[in-house]
Amino acid sequence: MRTGIIGLPRSGKTTLFRILTRAHLEAAAAHAPVHIGVATVPDERLDRLAEIFRPRKVTHAQVEYVDVAGLTGPGALASERSKQAIYLAELRLVDALLHVVRGFEDPALPHPRGSLDARRDLQEIELELMVSDLDQILRRSERIEKDLKKRKDPELEHELALLARCRQALEAERPLRELEFSAEEEKRLSSFQFLSRKPMLCVLNLGDEQAAELNRAVVQHGLAALATRPGTAVVPVAGRIEAELAELEGADADELRRSYGLETSGRERVIGATYALLGLISFFTVGEVECRAWTVRRGTTALRAAGIVHSDLERGFIRAEVARWNDLVAGGGWAGAREQGKVKLEGREYVVEDGDVLHIRHSG
Numbered sequence: 236m237r238t239g240i241i242g243l244p245r246s247g248k249t250t251l252f253r254i255l256t257r258a259h260l261e262a263a264a265a266h267a268p269v270h271i272g273v274a275t276v277p278d279e280r281l282d283r284l285a286e287i288f289r290p291r292k293v294t295h296a297q298v299e300y301v302d303v304a305g306l307t308g309p310g311a312l313a314s315e316r317s318k319q320a321i322y323l324a325e326l327r328l329v330d331a332l333l334h335v336v337r338g339f340e341d342p343a344l345p346h347p348r349g350s351l352d353a354r355r356d357l358q359e360i361e362l363e364l365m366v367s368d369l370d371q372i373l374r375r376s377e378r379i380e381k382d383l384k385k386r387k388d389p390e391l392e393h394e395l396a397l398l399a400r401c402r403q404a405l406e407a408e409r410p411l412r413e414l415e416f417s418a419e420e421e422k423r424l425s426s427f428q429f430l431s432r433k434p435m436l437c438v439l440n441l442g443d444e445q446a447a448e449l450n451r452a453v454v455q456h457g458l459a460a461l462a463t464r465p466g467t468a469v470v471p472v473a474g475r476i477e478a479e480l481a482e483l484e485g486a487d488a489d490e491l492r493r494s495y496g497l498e499t500s501g502r503e504r505v506i507g508a509t510y511a512l513l514g515l516i517s518f519f520t521v522g523e524v525e526c527r528a529w530t531v532r533r534g535t536t537a538l539r540a541a542g543i544v545h546s547d548l549e550r551g552f553i554r555a556e557v558a559r560w561n562d563l564v565a566g567g568g569w570a571g572a573r574e575q576g577k578v579k580l581e582g583r584e585y586v587v588e589d590g591d592v593l594h595i596r597h598s599g
């Protein structure tokens with residue numbers, strides 16, 4: 236899964252990218268237009284399973300983050316527009332957007348729009364995404380209209396009507412993620428990779444002094460209503476502090492975190508919120524060789540899950556042995572969990588739940 240980081244200049248995008256991926260960018264690389272980094276998804280459940288199975292290798296799930304530096308707002312100079320097109324093309328490929336909005340004051344680091352206003356900043360970038368989508372819609376609609384003049388085609392007529400609906404929303408400054416589409420419409424739209432249709436996690440980047448009152452800050456900055464909008468979520472983070480914490484390990488980090496009045500790790504909250512927004516869950520596979528977390532969409536069947544682990548498992552799928560991760564830990568392994576009646580045998584249509592441990596029985 237890949238998430239694209241967007242936001243105005245000096246909002247804290249690169250800072251957040253570093254927090255998430257724990258990347259130590261070289262000074263030169265820090266100025267490259269697009270950075271791609273991998274974040275390990277923290278998961279205590281996997282760690283507990285590994286204590287039981289003592290595998291040679293523990294593999295956490297991963298999320299990719301892309302720091303797209305060049306989105307500068309609709310007022311971009313002509314000379315910057317071609318660069319902008321490259322950034323937008325990069326963004327079309329991501330599954331979700333992580334929109335960093337500045338919530339910290341710093342006289343030494345002027346805000347690019349002259350004052351702090353989270354809602355205005357959010358709207359500015361959103362507008363840019365919508366303009367890009369609208370542009371695509373207008374070009375495609377024009378082509379369809381031309382074709383329809385030559386010959387009647389119900390397929391194209393459907394598409395045109397659907398695009399008209401999208402256009403109407405965008406012209407009312409409503410992002411496409413707020414519209415409801417049928418499965419068939421979803422399919423038609425997917426190839427467009429519209430930006431304003433992607434789920435968006437807004438990260439409010441706060442100053443040190445607001446670290447102890449994160450949730451109140453979301454209200455103060457006028458972003459509380461965002462959480463109720465479709466495909467949208469908000470997470471407050473004290474960026475500078477989290478960047479400092481990301482450099483530390485274990486107990487030192489915990490102690491420093493508490494001294495700032497922070498209860499939980501910003502990194503974990505952002506990754507967790509991204510999972511929730513995308514409807515992602517984790518299941519596990521365990522053994523002496525490897526204990527591993529796998530990321531799938533909610534609703535994934537045992538057969539599909541088997542295929543994600545290995546195509547051979549999907550092809551030769553017979554049954555899945557399924558246990559809840561904590562039952563497996565409590566039983567000290569499969570044998571113990573089985574004795575306690577905590578292992579179920581499931582068929583290919585079984586819908587995998589968050590926290591399931593799967594053992595696939597297969598032929599060949």
Ligand SMILES: Nc1nc2c(ncn2[C@@H]2O[C@H](COP(=O)(O)OP(=O)(O)O)[C@@H](O)[C@H]2O)c(=O)[nH]1
Nearest residue numbers: 244245246247248249250339341441442474475
């Ligand atoms: N005071 C303060 N400075 C921050 C915070 N987050 C980032 N910065 C600083 O703001 C500057 C721009 O941050 P950066 O992450 O490069 O922003 P970008 O332009 O959006 O990538 C850097 O000097 C950061 O150290 C914060 O929460 N508080």
Ligand SMILES: [Mg+2]
Nearest residue numbers: 248249250304
């Ligand atoms: Mg940057």
